[in-house]
Amino acid sequence: MKVVVIGGGACGASAAARIRRLDESAEIIILERTNEISIANCGLPYYTSNVISNRDDMLVSSPEKFKNWFNIDVRLNSEVVSVNTSEKYAELYNGERIFYDKLVLATGARPFIPDIRGIDKVRVFTLRTLFDADSIKSYILHNGVKKAAIIGGGFIGIEMTESLVKLGLNTVLIEAQAQILPSFDTETTAFAQNEMRKCGVNLILNDGVKEFDKDQIILNSGRTVDCDIVIMAIGVRPEIELAQKAGLKTDRGVIVNQNMQSSDPDIYAGGDSVEIKDFVSGKSTVIPLAGPANRQGRIIADNICGIKSVYQNTQGASAIKVFSYTLASVGNNEKQLKADNIEYKKTFIFSKSHAGYYPNALPVYYKLLFTSEGKILGAQAAGKDGVEKRIDVISSIMRNNGTIQDMLDSELCYAPPYSSAKDAVNILGMNADNILREFVKPAYPEDIEGNLLIDVRPEAAYRANTIKGALNIPINEIRNRLNEFPKDRKVILFCNTGYTSYVASRILLQHGFNNIYSLCGGISLYQEILKDSEQKSGFAKLSV
Numbered sequence: 001m002k003v004v005v006i007g008g009g010a011c012g013a014s015a016a017a018r019i020r021r022l023d024e025s026a027e028i029i030i031l032e033r034t035n036e037i038s039i040a041n042c043g044l045p046y047y048t049s050n051v052i053s054n055r056d057d058m059l060v061s062s063p064e065k066f067k068n069w070f071n072i073d074v075r076l077n078s079e080v081v082s083v084n085t086s087e088k089y090a091e092l093y094n095g096e097r098i099f100y101d102k103l104v105l106a107t108g109a110r111p112f113i114p115d116i117r118g119i120d121k122v123r124v125f126t127l128r129t130l131f132d133a134d135s136i137k138s139y140i141l142h143n144g145v146k147k148a149a150i151i152g153g154g155f156i157g158i159e160m161t162e163s164l165v166k167l168g169l170n171t172v173l174i175e176a177q178a179q180i181l182p183s184f185d186t187e188t189t190a191f192a193q194n195e196m197r198k199c200g201v202n203l204i205l206n207d208g209v210k211e212f213d214k215d216q217i218i219l220n221s222g223r224t225v226d227c228d229i230v231i232m233a234i235g236v237r238p239e240i241e242l243a244q245k246a247g248l249k250t251d252r253g254v255i256v257n258q259n260m261q262s263s264d265p266d267i268y269a270g271g272d273s274v275e276i277k278d279f280v281s282g283k284s285t286v287i288p289l290a291g292p293a294n295r296q297g298r299i300i301a302d303n304i305c306g307i308k309s310v311y312q313n314t315q316g317a318s319a320i321k322v323f324s325y326t327l328a329s330v331g332n333n334e335k336q337l338k339a340d341n342i343e344y345k346k347t348f349i350f351s352k353s354h355a356g357y358y359p360n361a362l363p364v365y366y367k368l369l370f371t372s373e374g375k376i377l378g379a380q381a382a383g384k385d386g387v388e389k390r391i392d393v394i395s396s397i398m399r400n401n402g403t404i405q406d407m408l409d410s411e412l413c414y415a416p417p418y419s420s421a422k423d424a425v426n427i428l429g430m431n432a433d434n435i436l437r438e439f440v441k442p443a444y445p446e447d448i449e450g451n452l453l454i455d456v457r458p459e460a461a462y463r464a465n466t467i468k469g470a471l472n473i474p475i476n477e478i479r480n481r482l483n484e485f486p487k488d489r490k491v492i493l494f495c496n497t498g499y500t501s502y503v504a505s506r507i508l509l510q511h512g513f514n515n516i517y518s519l520c521g522g523i524s525l526y527q528e529i530l531k532d533s534e535q536k537s538g539f540a541k542l543s544v
Helices: 010-022 041-048 063-070 130-142 155-166 186-198 241-245 290-304 334-339 387-399 404-409 424-436 459-464 475-480 499-509 522-535
Strands: 002-006 027-031 073-075 080-084 089-092 097-099 102-105 109-111 147-151 170-175 202-205 209-213 216-219 224-226 229-232 236-238 267-269 274-277 318-322 325-331 345-352 363-370 376-383 452-455 491-494 516-519
Touching (some): 002 097, 010 027, 010 063, 010 102, 010 290, 041 155, 063 073, 080 241, 102 290, 130 229, 155 170, 155 186, 155 229, 186 202, 186 318, 186 325, 186 363, 186 376, 267 290, 318 387, 363 387, 363 424, 387 404, 404 424, 475 499, 491 499, 491 522, 499 516, 516 522
Parallel strands (some): 002 027, 027 073, 102 267, 147 229, 452 491, 491 516
Antiparallel strands (some): 089 097, 109 236, 209 216, 216 224, 318 325, 325 376
């Protein structure tokens, strides 16, 4: 059997190595159009900033290793221009034809560069390869770069922003949407946006690039941004041209079945160039993540070698470092659920990164989306410690079709330096369970305006800092002041993070007050959103 793999990234390299481990007799050729194979793409921003200082550390493997370990023929600088499915060969740019029995399309994705007027007047870089990173580092080093502009607030844009700040550059990030990191909801990105501003980033939201003019960027609003270098990080587009020319079925990406098989039974495809099913909605989507790409490569290899293997949809689990913060998410966010008309409930909590009595416990914010039947639809978190491990736990529960009850029942490692006896996953599940059982009526930051607010913290905390217009009835006085709570309007109780207001609401609900709500996330979340809102363009609707 002769297998030709087009593309030497995560999916292609994984598929080739797995095929060899399963079939020592197979002839395997990897055709890679660049001079790089199997590099650590996700580490490129950290290599750019010299956090990863050794270039060799970015090389996960090499043609020599593929040859010596796996007897795989890796051909660099070998661009495939067409695939003939009837005669079963891939044609290179120089006219050479490489015949195959099975073909793997792992062409990945390319950075999207929009056609913006004057783009040729400035030095614009993208970051996809090690060559790109080397070029950026060299340009900064040899051209006296002081001011940098990042276009796009996705993962690469955020990571490159931090990298350039670490290099001492005056850095601005420009994002056309109202928030960075579109896979997260606005409450979560507020933490990241506030952190970026704190670290010196000039963050411009809701404003796109109109044109470039020498060392200036002219925005749609008319604002101008001076820059010596521009990093274009608007996103990537699946490389599907080869598949289209070969007559394979495509849409936004190459269309494959659960075995990663294309419309041609002898051609498999995986990685950033394919469409897969979203785990929550079941709809086709394109999610360019390294983990799924590696997994798909293994599945492709299994099926080529006669082992039936199925790809079980993508959850979109991801994490990102934003200076001292970590943001992590899995599943769908509110925007996706609304777009797909999926009904959901939500809650927010804060929980310590480890036992509160052990030194340096830090607050972590969590958001959970779920159905009235307790199915988990998505989760997000932001904080400085222990963030991604809790999202990983929720991701595993989701993968096994677990529910809110499974979050309550999860038995997780506990020792004071690492967690609490009731882990954040347990507490988040308990909070959602209380909502499902109607033991608490949740309120959210968007509900504040126009409703009666009651701060249930001690008077000293109330006087130090509260939400504008709120009254103060401390929790330990509630039973003696029941007559001060109206029954003819919505009343929102709040505290620092939501626990005290939940307890207070239980008192009132059991005294016949059915109009009492508890503010999820408390004043801590509200003020984080407020802080972000005040620093954005335009009028801040929230106030204290």
